[in-house]
Amino acid sequence: METAAPSAVIVAIDGPSGTGKSSTSKAVAAKLGLRYLDTGAQYRAITWWMITNGVDTDDPHAIAVAAGKPGIVSGTDPAAPTITVDGLDASGPIRTQEVTSKVSAVSAVPEVRTLITELQRSIAASAQGGIVVEGRDIGTTVLPDADLKIFLTASPEARAARRSGELRGKEATDLAATKEALIKRDAADSGRKTSPLAKAGDAVEVDTTELTLDQVIECVVTLVEEKRAGRK
Ligand SMILES: Nc1ncnc2c1ncn2[C@@H]1O[C@H](COP(=O)(O)OP(=O)(O)OP(=O)(O)O)[C@@H](O)[C@H]1O
Ligand SMILES: Nc1ccn([C@H]2C[C@H](O)[C@@H](COP(=O)(O)O)O2)c(=O)n1
Numbered sequence: 001m002e003t004a005a006p007s008a009v010i011v012a013i014d015g016p017s018g019t020g021k022s023s024t025s026k027a028v029a030a031k032l033g034l035r036y037l038d039t040g041a042q043y044r045a046i047t048w049w050m051i052t053n054g055v056d057t058d059d060p061h062a063i064a065v066a067a068g069k070p071g072i073v074s075g076t077d078p079a080a081p082t083i084t085v086d087g088l089d090a091s092g093p094i095r096t097q098e099v100t101s102k103v104s105a106v107s108a109v110p111e112v113r114t115l116i117t118e119l120q121r122s123i124a125a126s127a128q129g130g131i132v133v134e135g136r137d138i139g140t141t142v143l144p145d146a147d148l149k150i151f152l153t154a155s156p157e158a159r160a161a162r163r164s165g166e167l168r169g170k171e172a173t174d175l176a177a178t179k180e181a182l183i184k185r186d187a188a189d190s191g192r193k194t195s196p197l198a199k200a201g202d203a204v205e206v207d208t209t210e211l212t213l214d215q216v217i218e219c220v221v222t223l224v225e226e227k228r229a230g231r232k
Helices: 021-032 039-052 060-064 096-108 110-126 136-141 156-165 176-192 215-232
Strands: 007-013 035-038 070-073 084-085 130-135 148-153 203-208
Touching: 007 215, 021 035, 021 060, 021 130, 021 215, 035 110, 039 070, 039 084, 039 096, 039 110, 039 130, 060 096, 060 215, 070 110, 084 130, 084 176, 084 203, 096 110, 096 176, 110 130, 110 203, 130 136, 136 148, 148 215, 156 176
Parallel strands: 007 130, 007 148, 035 130, 148 203
Antiparallel strands: 070 084
């Protein structure tokens, strides 16, 4: 007897910085044969383009005028996600401290959000077997009809420790400064007018503070499988 292919499923994973969205989403997508989209990378890419093209990232009007200029393309293979800007690989440059410190201001500009949201929806619509999309406003704004919405949280201390561990050896690491920077970015992302970082009313909240990454992945895989089973 032939077994039916699992049905396509759209999973939205949101949460503050350092809660494990990217690591979890990539692993869940790889395990379940889904595509994967890192929407933060898209906002970072447009921010990097603004910086390299001399646009004042403190000037929302200048950002709005330039927003449509860069061509951003995201590759959605969870084993090797890619991001290019005007055909150039941007995966390295978008992770610098300069981009991290400016991305909240750029991503708060409504014209930027409109363009990037359209791009995200078209990528999700073309992912035939299903996709895991991670960010800040996926469950609330980008894909409000997602089959499953997850909101990851963790204490600021746990998140700062994770980030410091990542940076060690690359850039100066100061736990207190890392914690302060991520709290500041979360406040900006939660406080903006247009589609702020927020938990959707129907999202499942998972506090990852005391969980290993493997435990979080397992938890989300189980939630996706339950959702699929419930639809049969
Ligand atoms: N449950 C966990 N326990 C320990 N470390 C974790 C856990 N989840 C993620 N990490 C680690 O924390 C760091 C941040 O994780 P990740 O990049 O997935 O978070 P994020 O929510 O996507 O962050 P951002 O929004 O800033 O991109 C990574 O080094 C990752 O390996
Ligand atoms: N859906 C999203 C995803 C990201 N952003 C903004 C806000 C974040 O601070 C920034 C970088 O995201 P990260 O790479 O840390 O996940 O991008 C957003 O506004 N909406």
